[in-house]
Amino acid sequence: MGTALRVFVEQSDLVRGRELTVLVLGDDTTGVEQRLAAVDVSAPGLNVHVASGGTDVRLSVALKAVGAVRVPVLGFFDAEHAPGPDSIAALAAGKPAEILLVLPAGTDVGSRRAALRAAGFPLVAAVELASGEEPGELLIFATGLGKSLEGFKETLWAVDEFAGVRYRDPGDPERHLIDISLNPHPGPLRRELLAHLAETGSATVTELRNFALTETVYRAADATRVLQTLLGSGVVGRDPEQGRLGGDVIIRPL
Structure with a gap:
């Protein structure tokens, strides 16, 4: 989170005249607050709010409190468990709304796709981040905009090929490991x-x-x-x- 905020601060000229609100929620945000304390978040238009107490319980209320209603919303979840239906529904109120999930190895991608689509995110893509034969973490992106999904895919394949990770398509029955390349193995x-x-x-x-x-x-x-x-x-x-x-x-x- 600290790294992401530093990018927003350093590139604040790209969002001049707009407002960016970062809302951090979790069961225990003590560690996050300590890391954020070391980051200068005084850039014009950048607002950061941190709240403990559980995402599913507080997300809808917190979004309304910071004015995130019918505005572009991106939800990022890095968790041991997939977000609950209340969290997904709260984010779906964004115009547009998008979700990026990082979920544990072995998560059922099919059920995740179905839940996201039912909640109002018709376009869902998933990739397994792998370094060997063992299952890796799953990265899932959900949106309602085709151009956003295309942009996500372009970014996915433009990652540094020496980043120490390869991809696996969750739908590939042969579990083939794919090297990162602008022209990936077909x-x-x-x-x-x-x-x-x-x-x-x-x-x-x-x-x-x-x-x-x-x-x-x-x-x-x-x-x-x-x-x-x-x-x-x-x-x-x-x-x-x-x-x-x-x-x-x-x-x-x-």
């Missing part, structure tokens, strides 16, 4: 697209791009490249058979 995406086509029978290019964006660690553009490879190798077919690979082209397994 193997897991290939398998997931083929499995999806086997289940649905066919799908448009737009639907498959959206599937890659929301159900895998990959970007929509990665899906287009993989589809071109699959078509070139004769693994899938297309209707119509000729012409540009536009969004309305139907892809079917062969």
Whole structure:
């Protein structure tokens, strides 16, 4: 948290004329308050509030108290347990609203996706942060804006490749470790697209791009490249058979 606030302070010229409110909640925020005491948070437009007592109990009230109603809201949870429905519902009132979760290894991604979508976050992406064969922490991003999800994916693959971590797609049955790269290894995406086509029978290019964006660690553009490879190798077919690979082209397994 201290590092993030230092960035906001140092880059305050980027938010000149706007207000940024940081609300920190937790069962015990003593350690957080001590770290924040060492940070100069006097930048114009930056307001920091810290409160103990549990997130689910206090988040809705705290958001209203700081005026975070019908304004852009980003909720970040770094916890041993996923946030409860009250916390998710409180954040969903933001216009727009987005959530970033860091959850323990082994968390059921499917149930998390379902809960977030039911609460008003239709676009949900997840990635496993791994350093070896053992399961790693899960990073989940939820939003209602396609451009925000695309931005998250672009940032994901622009991370320093020497950061000491690799990715794993939670939906990949082979649990393939993926090196961080602007052009990531397409193997897991290939398998997931083929499995999806086997289940649905066919799908448009737009639907498959959206599937890659929301159900895998990959970007929509990665899906287009993989589809071109699959078509070139004769693994899938297309209707119509000729012409540009536009969004309305139907892809079917062969």
